[in-house]
Amino acid sequence: MKSGKLIVFSAPSGSGKTTLVHHLLDQKLPLQFSVSATSRPPRGKEVEGKDYNFITPTEFQAQIKKDAFIEYEEVYKDTYYGTLKSEVARIWSQECHVVFDIDVQGGLAIKKQYPEQTLAIFVQPPSIAELEKRLRQRKTETEEALKQRLEKAAYELSFAPQFDRMVVNDELERTKKEVLALVKDFIG
Secondary structure (H helix, E strand, C coil), X not given: CCCCCEEEEECCCXXXXXXXXXXXXXXXXXXXXXXXXXXCCCCCCCCECCCEEECXXXXXXXXXXXXXXXXXXXXXXXXXXXXXHHHHHHHHHCCCEEEEECCHHHHHHHHHHCCCCXXXXXXXXXXXXXXXXXXXXXXXXXXXXXXXXHHHHHHHHCCHHHCCEEEECCCHHHHHHHHHHHHHHHHC
């Protein structure tokens, strides 16, 4: 498979997109997760090469200069996220479609580059109050970082209409079924 399909999941942090992506990857479908590169340090139980490829801001900038990314963004000062072209090529070479758990701008950048090959799904929280509750339950953020994430969430929600599909993650089991049906239909 020289090229396959791309399934993008974007949402504000805490909306449940990662849970939905893991559910999809547990199904017997020809899907593989695109491991993004980031310049931020690992959080919690994140594993190098599984959750992210962790590289320094200097290394990230060097890869940008080499045009090694399909998309990238400096999300916060010196905190970059991006999708390496080599990662997508690796997955396609294994006869699989690519699944992304990616920020809103990154998801839209992929959709713009591959409009016919991409299904872009925006996962929406039931409310900002519920989103704050979920983020607080993680206990991985300082109060300042939490405030930044909530401000960013309000901004990210404004991009939802630009995605192919929006799903509200208000009831996890129902949302899992909805997402699975969308992806099965897209990949045929």
